[in-house]
Amino acid sequence: MSLILTNDDGIDAPGLQALIQALGDRSAVVAAPKIEWSGCGHRVTTHQPIHVEQRSPQEYAIAGTPADCTRVALSHLCPQATCVVAGINAGGNMGVDVYLSGTVAAVREAAFHGIPGIAISQYRKGKRPVDWQRTSQVAAAVLADLLEQLPDPGRFWNVNLPYLEADDPLPEVVFCEASVDALPVAYRIEGDQFFYSAKYGDRPRTAGTDVDVCFSGRVAVTQLGL
Secondary structure (H helix, E strand, C coil), X not given: CCEEEECXXXXXXXXXXXXHHHHXXXXXXXXXXXXXXXXXXXXXXXXXXXXXXXXXXXXXXXXXXXXXXXXXXXXXXXXXXXXXXXXXXXXXXXXXXXXXXXHXXXXXXXXXXXXXXXXXXXXCCCCCXXXXXXXXXXXXXXXXXXXXXXXXCCEEEEEEECCCCCCCCCCCEEECECCCCCCCCCEEEECCEEEECCCHXXXXXXXXXXXXXXXXXXXXXXXXXX
16 A cells, blocks of 8 residues: 655644654655645645655655645655545544545545545644644554545545543544534624634534534544545
């Protein structure tokens, strides 16, 4: 198996290093954005050049979006890839988040080309810091299983890891449906400027959906398609 690793938090983000650690000695090419592109959705670059900086034989910093990274990697850097893994995102990407997420867009782009993928994100509870070592341990167990059961062409896995306290056991993995509930929308107004002020944790938690599963302390795994 030959993997392409990418993200939307940028090539220097700790979540990407946690992903590399979780995958162990599996063969992988890192093709990640040079800067953060959180929340960029499936934006692609077509009207300006994309600079590619080779940092090592297997690592490339790309001046483009996560979807650009997948495109460049599949077409030039690692055309033999059999799977694209994106993450580990610093924050959840569940339910309708998948339409906003650059992390998910990276594996969706792979699905466009018939390559399966896994998007993996770490839910942050409020502003609590992420224990990336613990996240990597949980991700390793989940990825070991999902890489053995990749979905059919045109589909991909979306994984959301729950927030865990230091002494919590390894969480249960639940295969579930994605929430279709809207994110909360609220703004604080100062003069003619609107500042988004809604709280991610206040979103609806329809029973059995990925939002409810993840918020309940379990790993939420959904299979998404084009």
